[in-house]
Amino acid sequence: xxxxxxxxxxxxxxxxxxxxxxxxxxxxxxxxxxxxxxxxxxxxxxxxxxxxxxxxxxxxxxxxxxxxxxxxxxxxxxxxxxxxxxxxxxxxxxxxxxxxxxxxxxxxxxxxxxxxxxxxxx
Amino acid sequence: xxxxxxxxxxxxxxxxxxxxxxxxxxxxxxxxxxxxxxxxxxxxxxxxxxxxxxxxxxxxxxxxxxxxxxxxxxxxxxxxxxxxxxxxxxxxxxxxxxxxxxxxxxxxxxxxxxxxxxxxxx
Numbered sequence: 001x002x003x004x005x006x007x008x009x010x011x012x013x014x015x016x017x018x019x020x021x022x023x024x025x026x027x028x029x030x031x032x033x034x035x036x037x038x039x040x041x042x043x044x045x046x047x048x049x050x051x052x053x054x055x056x057x058x059x060x061x062x063x064x065x066x067x068x069x070x071x072x073x074x075x076x077x078x079x080x081x082x083x084x085x086x087x088x089x090x091x092x093x094x095x096x097x098x099x100x101x102x103x104x105x106x107x108x109x110x111x112x113x114x115x116x117x118x119x120x121x122x
Numbered sequence: 123x124x125x126x127x128x129x130x131x132x133x134x135x136x137x138x139x140x141x142x143x144x145x146x147x148x149x150x151x152x153x154x155x156x157x158x159x160x161x162x163x164x165x166x167x168x169x170x171x172x173x174x175x176x177x178x179x180x181x182x183x184x185x186x187x188x189x190x191x192x193x194x195x196x197x198x199x200x201x202x203x204x205x206x207x208x209x210x211x212x213x214x215x216x217x218x219x220x221x222x223x224x225x226x227x228x229x230x231x232x233x234x235x236x237x238x239x240x241x242x243x244x
Contacts (some may be wrong), residue, residue: 014190015151015228025232027147027194029137029182060151062192064123064184068136072149098240106137110147110232115243117228119218 009058014121016058016074020111023057024075030097030105031067039101046093053087055080074112081109131180135241138180138196143234146197152227153189161223174203175209177202192201192206196234205229 011017023052032039050056053077063069070090075081123204142152170185172178177198185191204213219227 014153014188015224015226018228018230025147025149025230027149027234028193031136037223060190060192062184062186062188062190064186066136066184068184070181070182070184070194072151072192076173102240104135104137104239104241106140106237108140108143108147108234108237110234112149112232115228115230117198117226118224119226 014060015117016072016113018074018112020055021115023112024078024081025110025112026073026075026081027108028069028071028073028105028108029108030069030102031073032063032069033101033103037100042093042096046090047090049087050084053080053084054057056084064112078109120121136182137239138182138194140179140196140234141235143237145234146200146203147234148195148197148203149230149232150191150193150195150227151230152191152193152224154185154191155223155225159220159222163219164215164223167197168212171209171211172206175202175206177208200231 004091009015009017047059047061050059050073050079055078057074059071059073061069061071073084131137131139169181169183169231172181172195179198181193181195183191183193195206197206207216
């Protein structure tokens, strides 16, 4: 149930170095069907492709031992999210995901209004 | 690096059965320090306590094998989030988390504007 989604950023931390709000978050939660069936490879490819899209800010991803996966991608605008959703390769991956890889999923599009954190040395 | 956060809902799915938007999401991403040191027990207690708060809608939580944890809690309003942040037991857990359990964390408060999903049989 784990997959090699590379959510590490150039800072070396898996926490996305997003700018000051406002910006947008796409919260994708899912449960997987059994077996990989090409999922790991496609997930890595989609993260790579997302990174190349205009307006992409970062991504964080985790799948726990109970099978629940949470991937949060961050975007500059709703337009950037709409473009990424409609990207032809991504649309194909979404269709495959619905048919093959996910038993259940939920997508929430949210506007990040404030943020704070704690890093080593801060 | 895994912990027994119980994010299962009465539906049996670990995906939170949230209402129609708008509502709020608190996206908490973190990396853990080594060793449990009371973390698992406190995390379970905080999820239990959050469930009892007015305006709480649901929670989803996952920690991957790379150590990145994502917990998203859902709330009816910003006021509900502010009350939960200030809850005395939760404030104590936050202080302990900063001092003991997390090497790094980031909190993002976001307004969920739209949502869609796919469930078995839907």
